[in-house]
Amino acid sequence: MELILIPWALLWAIICSLIGARKGAAFGYFFLGAILGPIGAIIALVGKGNRVKCPYCRKLIDPRASVCAFCQREVEAKTKEPFSRREWAELLIMLAFLLCLFYGIFCVCKS
Ligand SMILES: [Zn+2]
DSSP: OHHHHHHHHHHHHHHHHHHHHTTTOHHHHHHHHHHHTHHHHHHHHHSOTTOEEOTTTOOEEOTTOSBOTTTOOBOOOOOOOOOHHHHHHHHHHHHHHHHHHHHHHHHHHHO
């Protein structure tokens, strides 16, 4: 039973982080998917992630954008450090960690 749950959690974690990556919150949604499974995916789809509302058209846009992708008007960019690369690095570390965990449990169950 445990052996089925781990790839299940991993699968949903990856799906949720892919959804979250488009909203600038891959790392947070990764855990959400791992813990909640398909419910996490629904939350990831509905949630606005790290996006901000355009002051003109009220649509959700990337906080680093200087021009709105929907109405093409200039918006004040929230000049945070670009986090996407760091987030992907964190995600890869988490993936490696989960794979090691999965492999460890697999070896324990096999012996
Ligand atoms: Zn706009």
